[in-house]
Every structure is written in C-alpha cells, then in structure tokens.
Amino acid sequence: MATVIQALLCAIYALIAYEDDLAQFSHFHVPTIAGFITGAIMGNPGAGLLIGGTCELIFIGIYAVGGARPPEPTVGTIIGTAIAIETGMGIELALPIAVPIAVLGAQVFTLVLTSSVVFIHAADRFNAEGKFSSAYWLHLICGPLMISGGMALLVFVGVWLGAGPVSAFNSWVATNVPWLWGALGAGAGCMVPVGLAALLRIYWNLRFIPFFLLGFTLAAVMGVGIVPIALIGGAVGLIFYVYVKLTPETQRDGGTEEKAAKKLTSNDMFWAFLRHHILQNSWCFERMQALGYYYAIMPVVEKFYTKEEAIERGKMHLEFYNTHPSASALILGIDLALEEQKQPMDVIRSMKNGLIGPMAGIGDSLMGFAARAIIVSIGASLAIAGNVAGPIFILVVSFIMFNGVKWLLMTQGYKMGLGMIDEMRRGGVEKVTTAIGILGSMAIGTVLATWVSITTPLKYVVSGITLVTLQDVLNGILPKMLPLLTLILAMTALRRGLSITKTMLLFFLVGTVLAAIGILG
Amino acid sequence: MPVVLARIDDRLIHGQITCSWTKKFRANRIIVVSDKVASNPFMVKALPLAAPLSPDIKISALHMNEAIEDLKSGKYEPDNMFLMTENPQDMLTLAKSGVKFDWINVGQQGQMSGMKDQKRITKTVAVGPEQAKMYREMAKYVNNKLIYQQVPEEGAYDFLPILNQNFPE
Numbered sequence: 001m002a003t004v005i006q007a008l009l010c011a012i013y014a015l016i017a018y019e020d021d022l023a024q025f026s027h028f029h030v031p032t033i034a035g036f037i038t039g040a041i042m043g044n045p046g047a048g049l050l051i052g053g054t055c056e057l058i059f060i061g062i063y064a065v066g067g068a069r070p071p072e073p074t075v076g077t078i079i080g081t082a083i084a085i086e087t088g089m090g091i092e093l094a095l096p097i098a099v100p101i102a103v104l105g106a107q108v109f110t111l112v113l114t115s116s117v118v119f120i121h122a123a124d125r126f127n128a129e130g131k132f133s134s135a136y137w138l139h140l141i142c143g144p145l146m147i148s149g150g151m152a153l154l155v156f157v158g159v160w161l162g163a164g165p166v167s168a169f170n171s172w173v174a175t176n177v178p179w180l181w182g183a184l185g186a187g188a189g190c191m192v193p194v195g196l197a198a199l200l201r202i203y204w205n206l207r208f209i210p211f212f213l214l215g216f217t218l219a220a221v222m223g224v225g226i227v228p229i230a231l232i233g234g235a236v237g238l239i240f241y242v243y244v245k246l247t248p249e250t251q252r253d254g255g256t257e258e259k260a261a262k263k264l265t266s267n268d269m270f271w272a273f274l275r276h277h278i279l280q281n282s283w284c285f286e287r288m289q290a291l292g293y294y295y296a297i298m299p300v301v302e303k304f305y306t307k308e309e310a311i312e313r314g315k316m317h318l319e320f321y322n323t324h325p326s327a328s329a330l331i332l333g334i335d336l337a338l339e340e341q342k343q344p345m346d347v348i349r350s351m352k353n354g355l356i357g358p359m360a361g362i363g364d365s366l367m368g369f370a371a372r373a374i375i376v377s378i379g380a381s382l383a384i385a386g387n388v389a390g391p392i393f394i395l396v397v398s399f400i401m402f403n404g405v406k407w408l409l410m411t412q413g414y415k416m417g418l419g420m421i422d423e424m425r426r427g428g429v430e431k432v433t434t435a436i437g438i439l440g441s442m443a444i445g446t447v448l449a450t451w452v453s454i455t456t457p458l459k460y461v462v463s464g465i466t467l468v469t470l471q472d473v474l475n476g477i478l479p480k481m482l483p484l485l486t487l488i489l490a491m492t493a494l495r496r497g498l499s500i501t502k503t504m505l506l507f508f509l510v511g512t513v514l515a516a517i518g519i520l521g
Numbered sequence: 522m523p524v525v526l527a528r529i530d531d532r533l534i535h536g537q538i539t540c541s542w543t544k545k546f547r548a549n550r551i552i553v554v555s556d557k558v559a560s561n562p563f564m565v566k567a568l569p570l571a572a573p574l575s576p577d578i579k580i581s582a583l584h585m586n587e588a589i590e591d592l593k594s595g596k597y598e599p600d601n602m603f604l605m606t607e608n609p610q611d612m613l614t615l616a617k618s619g620v621k622f623d624w625i626n627v628g629q630q631g632q633m634s635g636m637k638d639q640k641r642i643t644k645t646v647a648v649g650p651e652q653a654k655m656y657r658e659m660a661k662y663v664n665n666k667l668i669y670q671q672v673p674e675e676g677a678y679d680f681l682p683i684l685n686q687n688f689p690e
Contacts, residue, residue, distance in 0.1 A: 063540075063542050063635075065535075065536035065537050065672065066535060066536055066537040066629070066671060066672070067629065067644060067645045067671055068537060068541075068671045068674065068675050069675075070675075072672060110644070114644065143524075178584065180684060190524035201544050202540060202574060204544070204576060205574065205576075205577070224657060231575065265535070283588060285645060286641065287643045314651070320531075322532065323535070348639045350563065350564075351563065352563060352568050353556075354561065354563050354564040355567055356532060356535070357532045357533045357535040357567075357568070357573040358534065358535075358567045358568060358570045359533050360532070360536040360571075361534055361535055361536055361538070361539040361540075361570070361571030361572055361573070362573050363536070364535075364536030364539065364540050365539055365572070365573055365574040366573060368536070368540070368572070369540060369574075403569065417565065420565045421563065421570075422565050422566070424570055425569075425570065425612055429573050430573065430576065432573075433573040433574055433576075434525060446606060461589055489572060494544075495544075495545075495547075497545055497673060499673065499674040499675075500674050501674065
C-alpha cells in the first residue's frame with residue numbers, strides 16, 4: 001500500500017495540474033508530466049517517464065470540446081503509474097489500469113461540473129447587490145474546492161488504496177495465467193494507433209497527407225528522430241508562412257473604427273490578462289465560463305461605470321459564455337476596447353455571442369488538437385527514450401505558447417476593436433493553420449513510425465531450423481508496416497462512426513487475444 | 522441524402538461541430554439558418570472563420586426564407602450538408618416548410634437567452650413549456666428521431682422521453 005504521504009503528494013500534484021489545465025497555463029497536466037512526477041513521488045521517475053510518455057500517445061487524440069467529457073488522461077496516468085510502480089510491475093500493468101480509470105475520471109468530472117452550478121447562482125445574487133468582490137471570491141474558490149479538488153480526491157483514494165487489490169490480483173495472475181500481462185501489454189500497444197488516428201482525423205485533408213507520409217517514411221525507413229523531423233516540419237511550415245501569398249478576401253478598409261481616447265492603463269491590461277487565465281475556474285454545465293469571464297472583465301467595468309450601471313453590465317457578463325479558453329483572449333481584448341468606448345450593452349453582447357462559436361472552432365482545432373499534439377508528441381518521444389528533457393520541453397514550450405498567444409490576441413483585439421474580424425479574414429488564420437497543419441501531420445507520422453511497436457513472432461520452422469520469419473519479410477517491404485496498417489484500420493473504424501473510447505477498447509481486446517494466441521507480440 | 526445533420530445549438534458553429542460532427546459525416550457545407558444571424562454583418566463575417574483546419578467546408582448564414590427557397594430548389598443537392606438553428610422555433614419552421622431531414626440533433630439550448638418557466642432537462646439543454654410543444658411538433662416530421670447528443674463520441678439519448686418526463690403532455 002502506498003503511504004498516505006505519497007497519495008497526498010499525488011493528490012496535490014493533481015490539484016495543481018487540473019488548475020493549470022483549467023487555466024491553460026502550461027500543459028502541466030498532460031500524461032508525460034503526470035507520469036514523470038508520479039514516478040518521482042513513488043520512487044521510480046524512470047518508469048514514470050516511460051509510462052507517462054506511452055499514455056500520452058494513447059490519449060493524444062482525446063481533447064474535450066465544449067461540454068463533452070471524454071476520458072480524463074491525467075487521473076488515469078497518475079493512478080496507473082502509481083499502482084504499477086507500487087506493485088513492482090511496470091508499463092504492462094499501468095496501461096490496462098490507466099484507460100478504465102480515465103473513463104471513470106470523466107464520470108467524476110461530469111459530476112463536479114454539474115455540482116459547481118451553485119457557485120454561479122450565488123454570484124448572481126452578489127452581483128445584484130453590487131458585492132462584486134464577493135462574486136470574485138466565489139470564482140476563485142470554486143476550482144480548488146470543487147473541480148480540481150474533486151479530481152484530486154479521486155487520485156488520493158486511487159493511489160492510496162489501489163495497489164492492495166491489484167497486487168492480490170497480480171499474484172493470482174502470476175501463478176495461474178502467467179502470460180496475461182504480456183498479452184495485455186501488447187493489447188495496450190494497439191491502442192496507440194487509435195489515439196493517433198483520432199488525432200489524424202482532425203487533419204484529414206489532402207493538403208496534409210503528404211506531410212504525414214513524409215514524417216512516417218523519414219522515421220520508419222531512415223530512422224530520423226522526432227526532433228530533427230520537427231525542425232524539418234517547422235522549416236517547411238515557416239517557408240509556407242513567409243513565402244506564400246494568399247489573395248486577401250477583403251480590401252483593407254483603413255481602420256475606420258472610431259477610437260475613443262485610451263483610458264485603460266497597462267496595469268489594467270495586465271490584470272485583465274492575469275484574471276482571464278483562470279477563466280474556467282468555476283466551470284459548470286449551466287453557464288460554463290460565464291463567472292470566469294465576469295471575473296476577468298468586471299474590474300474594468302467597475303472603473304468606467306457607476307455602481308448601478310456596473311450591476312447591469314455585470315448581469316450581462318454573467319450570461320452564458322463558453323469558448324476556447326485561450327482564443328477567448330481575443331474576445332476579452334475586443335471587449336476591453338468596447339467597454340472603454342462605453343458601447344451599449346447590445347453591441348457587446350452581440351460581439352460576445354457572435355465570436356464564442358468561431359473562436360471555439362479555431363482554438364479547439366489549432367491549439368487543442370494541432371499545437372498540443374506537436375508539443376506533446378515531441379515531449380512524449382523524449383520521455384519514452386528515458387530523457388527528462390521530455391516533460392521539461394512540454395512545460396516550457398506550452399507556457400510560452402499559451403501566454404504568448406493569449407497576450408497577443410488580447411492586445412491585438414484591444415487595438416483593432418470590432419475591426420479585428422476583417423483582419424483575421426485577410427488570410428492570417430489560414431496561413432497559421434497551414435503551417436501548424438504541416439508540422440502536426442509530420443509529427444504524427446514520426447510518432448507512429450518510432451513509438452508504436454506492433455510485431456509478429458510468426459515464423460516458418462522446419463525440423464528446428466527457422467526458415468522464414470514473417471516480421472523480417474514485412475520489414476523488407478516496409479518497416480513499421482503493422483503499425484501503419486493498424487492506424488488505417490483505426491481510421492476506418494472511426495470514420496464508420498465508432499466512438500474513440502469504443503474503438504480503443506476494441507483494439508485493446510483484439511490485440512490482447514491475438515497476442516495470447518501467438519500472432520502478435 | 523443532402524442534409525446529414527440538423528442541429529439545434531445556440532452557440533451555432535463551434536469546436537464540437539468543426540472537430541467532431543464534420544468528421545463523422547464528412548460535411549462540406551454548413552448552413553446557419555437564422556434571421557438574426559444573417560442580418561448581423563459582424564456574425565456573417567465571423568462564422569466562416571470557425572473551421573480553420575477544414576477549408577473545404579463552405580459556411581454560410583441565411584435568412585429563413587432564403588434558406589427554405591434554396592434548400593427546396595435543390596441548390597445544394599450534391600453536398601453533405603449541416604443545417605443549424607439557434608433555437609427550436611427556427612428548426613420547427615424549417616421542418617414545417619417541407620425541407621427534408623431524417624433526424625434532429627439537440628445539442629445545446631436555452632443557456633444563452635432565458636425562456637419563460639424554463640427547466641434544465643439535460644446537461645446542456647433548458648426547455649420551457651412553449652418550447653416543449655415545439656419539440657413535440659417537430660418530432661412528427663422526423664419520425665420521432667429527436668436525439669440529444671453533444672458529440673458523436675458521447676452517448677445519444679432519445680429526447681422525447683426526457684421531455685415527457687419533465688413536461689407531461
């Protein structure tokens with residue numbers, strides 16, 4: 001049994017990690033980092049790196065959009081890693097634990113996000129009485145108390161009590177079905193192409209397929225590592241971004257936007273930026289990020305309006321709001337300009353309601369899927385190779401990306417006001433998308449070729465002499481052919497409408513059975 | 522079968538549509554049917570930005586009468602099309618007008634603008650007695666295939682039984 005201290009440390013990490021995820025501050029919660037830190041707490045950081053990196057690849061295609069709750073990789077990885085190290089097993093035990101725990105974690109997450117609704121109702125009352133700072137406090141405590149707090153509790157219980165029953169089961173397995181863990185490990189390996197397929201589906205578009213094939217071939221045939229390939233992909237993306245001219249959709253209209261004298265100080269801007277980070281700290285199914293947005297914008301509203309007006313505007317900002325938490329910074333920036341110009345509430349409401357959908361579409365595809373996938377696939381690859389630089393790379397690059405993007409969007413939005421949309425339509429978004437798409441597709445191809453090992457032990461033996469080994473024959477045609485075939489099968493299943501979770505389960509079961517009867521492994 | 526998804530969602534086109542539903546149905550056209558949206562130049566400009574990784578998907582916002590005319594004249598026949606409305610009223614009008622779709626997807630509703638005597642009946646859908654009537658009526662046009670589902674990866678629920686539980690006929 002893990003000590004209470006270890007369980008507590010894991011829970012504290014989970015608390016910080018979920019807060020970081022809500023805030024989109026640095027990807028501190030992703031499996032690579034979760035595995036490494038849990039490994040360090042449990043006394044085996046090396047095993048943690050390998051487990052975390054592998055979990056990363058399994059869950060890479062999973063990202064929560066809108067109110068949908070897919071499996072929760074973070075709790076799955078922490079509990080899976082802790083139990084595997086505790087029982088002295090290893091990755092083959094960690095993966096079969098991590099996946100079901102992640103699914104359970106999604107149920108717990110839904111529960112806490114449903115209960116957190118009481119906070120925004122209380123905030124409604126405080127706002128009506130003009131007690132703005134009480135409403136701010138509600139927003140601040142909701143995250144650690146309910147959302148990340150709930151997940152941390154799950155982690156504590158799982159790490160503290162999980163190893164006992166698993167260990168008993170394990171010794172039963174060791175005496176009765178000694179081949180089981182090996183087969184389960186091979187089955188878990190078959191889940192990785194499913195995760196990659198789910199991610200690749202987002203890019204599935206003729207423009208990006210060549211780059212996927214390029215990344216795959218460079219890695220599979222020539223053995224090029226992910227860091228050099230990322231550099232090549234980055235270079236190609238950059239070449240596209242810099243040299244390709246897109247025909248502008250609309251003519252420049254010369255900034256006719258009416259500008260009031262700037263009254264916001266840089267201090268105001270910086271505080272709005274900081275407060276906006278914790279946009280999702282009181283997320284609930286009813287109005288989602290509304291209280292978070294209120295928390296970010298209200299100090300500026302308080303500055304420009306009388307108390308009565310601020311109460312009315314506060315009411316408006318407590319209305320439903322949900323978008324991609326980083327892309328939201330653009331809406332905040334435009335709103336800052338509009339509040340400063342004392343625009344009527346209708347203008348602001350219509351700007352917010354008009355932009356939350358498109359900004360969610362942009363943010364979810366570009367940051368949620370594409371950019372995250374590039375960063376974590378490099379980090380996970382380094383981690384699986386046993387390199388501590390993996391988690392560090394993810395942390396540093398994500399921190400720069402999230403904070404840079406949010407700051408840029410907010411300041412540009414503020415500068416351009418409502419004219420921002422014309423600016424984006426002039427091709428900026430499309431260029432960024434293509435550059436990210438090129439790099440992302442190459443990274444997925446590389447990860448598939450480098451870290452997915454699905455092999456077959458089948459061979460043709462005559463009187464004790466091995467004549468042909470099937471794997472050698474396959475390697476002669478194309479190294480890493482089986483992972484590629486598995487990915488294509490997974491893509492087909494997903495395109496037929498099978499859900500990601502079900503596809504994973506199916507591949508896991510089929511892989512385990514094939515390994516048990518000696519076809520895979 | 523041109524209309525592959527008819528969805529009621531007051532956030533209109535967002536991540537669930539561009540990262541999930543369009544992948545499942547391989548959509549190449551999304552039409553938002555709403556007088557309010559189509560007459561707001563800001564939103565007409567903002568909507569097409571929503572699907573950056575799928576530039577082949579055409580996105581447009583149409584007034585109700587334009588939409589009905591175009592859809593019935595078969596203008597978009599070869600496309601895999603999504604029809605989206607902000608609220609049940611608009612979806613009902615479309616169904617009544619004779620535009621054909623096999624099922625209606627209820628995604629998110631009633632969170633952005635309050636309704637009279639509204640009640641939240643699923644995680645992301647609130648309904649008032651007025652709207653309950655509309656849902657029942659539109660169900661007749663699609664063989665009762667009214668499904669509550671946020672994304673294809675999540676469970677699909679028959680919407681009418683949930684409605685009947687909360688608003689007995």
